[in-house]
Amino acid sequence: MFVIDLFFDIVLYSLGIFLLLNCCYLLFFSLAGHKKVKPLQELLKKDRRFCILIPAYQENEVILETSKAALNHQYAGTFDVFVIADGLLPETIATLQNTGVGVIEVAFEKSTKGKALAAALNALPENTYDIAAILDVDNIMGADFLQEVNKAFGAGYKVVQAHRTAKNLDSTFAFLDACNEEINNHIYRKGHFAVGMSSALIGSGMAFGFTYLKELLNNIGETVGEDKELDFRIAKNQDKICYLDKVYVYDEKIENAKVFTQQRTRWIAAQLEFMKKYAGEGVTQFLKFGNYEFFNKVAQAFLVPRMLLIGVLGLLFLASLVLPFGPAPAFWGVLLLLLGAALFIALPGRFYKNPKLWKAFIQVPYAIFCMAKALFQVNKAKKSFLSTPHKVKAVSTEVHV
Known part of the structure; x- marks a missing residue:
């Protein structure tokens, strides 16, 4: 006993x-x-060229709204919007192209976001873009997102994470999910950045030096957590990830238990x-x-x-x-x-x-x-x-x- x-x-x-x-x-x-975090000191002021990448896996309705909002974003420099189309309908692709959105079609035996992003970067021409910004299919950029990200790159950062926040609070589960994300933002992004450490990536509302992202995505494999894999690769390189707490990207929150569990x-x-x-x-x-x-x-x-x-x-x-x-x-x-x-x-x-x-x-x-x-x-x-x-x-x- x-x-x-x-x-x-x-x-x-x-x-x-x-x-x-x-x-x-x-x-x-x-x-x-x-x-309190000291304001970023912009050392090199210029308007960098952005490509906005939006992976879309079988989301024919939402992607039309998201891409339209992205095209209408205000930025002093130049940017292009690209939808990475995985399983989109032909009519959706045609509509996107007619609105001025670039479409990069991909197909995999097992789809992952990491593989889609890697394929898109390899399809885009070299030396055309300075920064690649990544949005989820439901994300809407807040005011000055690209402008503020551009300033962070001017301060010397190669990777930037913006403040992803709730687009909708229309159910109790959505509100609970929004609370969870804000707690994550505070602890893993704002808290870490405040003490001089890297922010954690969150999968969207993030931006990378174009060539640096290509390097990071090399042999990304079939991981279900491409943002975490990027986190580890960036940490191994000992590069700091900047967190922009006042720069928002709006994200749809989970409405019900089934989707929450998934x-x-x-x-x-x-x-x-x-x-x-x-x-x-x-x-x-x-x-x-x-x-x-x-x-x-x-x-x-x-x-x-x-x-x-x-x-x-x-x-x-x-x-x-x-x-x-x-x-x-x-x-x-x-x-x-x-x-x-x-x-x-x-x-x-x-x-x-x-x-x-x-x-x-x-x-x-x-x-x-x-x-x-x-x-x-x-x-x-x-x-x-x-x-x-x-x-x-x-x-x-x-x-x-």
Whole structure:
């Protein structure tokens, strides 16, 4: 009996230390996100040439609205809009071409965003563009997006991530998803950039030096998390990713649990992929080259997704009330408080004024269940491209930036 108790003590205390590190990591960067960042110093002022790349996988309706909005964007320099058409209807392609959008058609046995972007860059002429900006099929650029990205490149950055924010808050799940993205923005982008580290990429609303992106996408493979792979490659090169907190790209938020689960399945699959792929190299990069950015990216891959973390800590707290081994209930209670503090500090103040916040809290247990379900479906993401379906939506008047 003593041996059994000792075994479970070791397991639960080890788990407790791991989850404590999770909570402390989130809290540190949540607090850091409130640190003021010095304005960028534009060293080389010129209007760089942009190509805007919009991968579109079987999204015939939304892409027409997105590309039209992109064409109407105001920028002092020159830019072209290209849709990477994967499975679009012939009439959609013809309509796009008639409006002045460049169309690059691609077809793969297994579609991925990374392969589509690599194919598009190889199809475009050399030395025509300075910067490649990437949008998702549902994204709308906010005012001065290209102008501000251009300034960041003038300050010496080779990679820029803008502030992706909600286009719609028309359901409780969409509001919950919007809260989640803003917390991510605060912790993984604003918080990291504020302490002199790289922002994390988010998959869209990002821009790269044209030739640099071609290099980064070389042999990208069939990963379901091309943005995370780019994160690791940039960190290995020890290049800094700039975060523009006041420069917005509007993104459609998930409206229902089914789509939420599908999207999170893809995200968890990507996280597990990079945890296995780069764990050993993260230690080597840190000890041999002092590359703390790469090590930090690996550390992020080991963090428990926040919804699951809430659920796990809640279960462990309840279990500790009856189990005779492991940390006391107070320990798990403190971890829940640390996690709650990190999330509440990271959430922008405007969300607290919205009455939908309290309805979103009620959806949290269901979201935790969806995350648990997604965890057991990760093999689906490896076998097929789990794209997120979109609808045509205007930017909501509730979205205040």
